[in-house]
Amino acid sequence: MNNVMLKSKDVTLLEILDRVLEKGVVISGDVVISVADVDLVYLGLKVLLSSVETMERLRGAPFAGAGEEPT
Amino acid sequence: MEVPARDLIYLYCITKSKPHCDELPKTGIKTYSIYAQGIYAIVSKVSSGKFSEENLKKKIIDMSWVERNVRQHESVVEAIMEKTTVVPFKFASVFKTDKNVEKFLKEHNAEFKRTIADLKDAEEWGLKIYCNPGKLKALLEEENEMIRGKAREIVSAGKGKAYFLKKKRDEFIKNMLNEKISEYTQDSFERSKGMSLRAKINKILPKEVTEKKEDMVLNSVFLVNKKRITGFNGVLVNLKAKYFDKGLSFDCSGPWPPYNFCSICSNEGKHE
Numbered sequence: 001m002n003n004v005m006l007k008s009k010d011v012t013l014l015e016i017l018d019r020v021l022e023k024g025v026v027i028s029g030d031v032v033i034s035v036a037d038v039d040l041v042y043l044g045l046k047v048l049l050s051s052v053e054t055m056e057r058l059r060g061a062p063f064a065g066a067g068e069e070p071t
Numbered sequence: 072m073e074v075p076a077r078d079l080i081y082l083y084c085i086t087k088s089k090p091h092c093d094e095l096p097k098t099g100i101k102t103y104s105i106y107a108q109g110i111y112a113i114v115s116k117v118s119s120g121k122f123s124e125e126n127l128k129k130k131i132i133d134m135s136w137v138e139r140n141v142r143q144h145e146s147v148v149e150a151i152m153e154k155t156t157v158v159p160f161k162f163a164s165v166f167k168t169d170k171n172v173e174k175f176l177k178e179h180n181a182e183f184k185r186t187i188a189d190l191k192d193a194e195e196w197g198l199k200i201y202c203n204p205g206k207l208k209a210l211l212e213e214e215n216e217m218i219r220g221k222a223r224e225i226v227s228a229g230k231g232k233a234y235f236l237k238k239k240r241d242e243f244i245k246n247m248l249n250e251k252i253s254e255y256t257q258d259s260f261e262r263s264k265g266m267s268l269r270a271k272i273n274k275i276l277p278k279e280v281t282e283k284k285e286d287m288v289l290n291s292v293f294l295v296n297k298k299r300i301t302g303f304n305g306v307l308v309n310l311k312a313k314y315f316d317k318g319l320s321f322d323c324s325g326p327w328p329p330y331n332f333c334s335i336c337s338n339e340g341k342h343e
Contacts, residue, residue, distance in 0.1 A: 013138055014281060015197065015324050018273070018290075020141045023330035024161035025085075 080166040081117045083147045084157040084328065085110055085176070087187045091154055100147055105169050107176035110183050113151055114172060122165050148328045158186050159328035186333050193268055195332060196293050196303065196325035199276075200256055201285035204248060206318030211247055218244060255319055256289040259310045266303040267293040271331055285320060292331040300326075 083102070090104050090113050104111040120126060130136045141162055148159045166172045176183070212218050221240040225233050264270035273290040281287055295303045311321045 012282075013141075014276070016141055016145050017137075018197075018276070019159075019327060019330040020144050020162045022273075024159045024328075025164070025333055026161050 078116045079119050079122050080105075080114050080169055080172055081122065082160050082164045082166060082172060083113045083115070083144060084151055084159045085112050085183050085187070086151060086155045086157055087111070087184070088155045090151050100143060102147060105172045105176065107173045108180045110176055110180065110187070112172050112176055113147070113157075114166075114169075115147070117165065122163060127163065145328075152326075152328050156187050156191050157328050158183060158190065158333045159330050190294070190329050190332065192297050193294050193329065193332075194297055194300065194326035195329040196295055196323060197327065198259070198263055198289065198291045198293065198307070199281075199287055199322040199324075200259060200289040201281075201283055201320045201322065202252055202288045203285045203318040203320070207251060208244060208248055210317060211244060211251070215247070218247070251317070252288050255314055255317060259314070259319075259321075260289060260291055262306050262310060263291070263293055263303065266299055266306050267295050269294040269332055273331070288319070294329060294332045 087110055089106075090111055100115050102113055102115045104113055106112075144162050148157055151157050166175065212222070218240065221236065221243065225236045225240065228236055260270065260272065270291065270293050273292060275287050275290055278284075278286070293303070307321060307323055314321075
């Protein structure tokens with residue numbers, strides 16, 4: 001119980017997908033593959049995500065509409 | 072340097088100091104760097120067959136293909152991150168030529184330099200909190216005087232009234248459960264944020280995705296100064312102990328490349 005930290009090499013695919021597919025710098029312009037197409041990779045998960053968001057809204061999410069905190 | 076038409080340039084991340092590109096034995100990927108105006112892009116050549124729009128559309132439904140390639144992307148960025156500050160890119164950021172990458176570096180030069188400066192000496196850490204609602208509910212039923220009072224009323228009421236009272240009590244417990252979860256997650260987020268440079272809340276992920284028995288109740292990320300990692304860890308250890316018997320479990324992961332704190336193309340940070 002002394003250490004709750006985990007190393008990233010041990011983390012699940014979920015943790016990686018949550019970042020590598022969802023976040024990171026998005027480029028546009030003279031790029032062969034548009035990011036919109038790449039988003040399809042995550043389509044299966046996205047459908048699930050949106051249904052959960054709806055659920056959260058209905059029961060009153062703890063941080064409704066919270067994005068990045070102002071610094 | 073011109074590349075043959077069938078090669079595409081896959082961009083992993085951008086750095087300010089010259090990266091150790093050839094030394095990525097763990098990843099098995101041959102990367103090189105493209106330099107322009109004080110910044111480097113870490114790239115590798117990929118075949119247009121693999122990363123063409125058409126092929127990507129076919130491959131994205133194949134989770135084992137996605138996993139292999141996403142992990143590869145991550146391992147390259149992590150290898151570079153060991154030595155220097157990185158601005159990580161999203162999966163499958165692909166250019167036609169080296170020249171185009173160079174042009175891209177020049178066009179967004181100031182933004183990248185500013186982002187690199189912002190991220191210096193900082194690490195991204197993720198905190199996901201899960202809740203076992205049954206455990207928390209049992210605790211509330213045991214400890215909350217109002218709920219216990221309602222239970223007594225139900226016992227002494229007639230059959231019809233008891234049914235009605237039970238429904239009211241269940242509704243009351245459900246609301247209280249949500250209130251408590253909000254209170255606990257907010258407290259956890261605020262305390263962790265107190266040790267961080269920046270903090271963000273991401274979407275709650277469903278069980279189908281998390282493959283956990285418990286519900287995810289907070290999905291948050293923090294940008295933490297490397298010197299304050301011990302303090303940040305200390306806060307998490309305290310939170311974990313504080314909320315253990317309330318049915319909450321804490322899943323912390325890191326250090327990550329700062330995927331959540333580098334979006335140069337969104338509105339965020341544009342006019343900071």
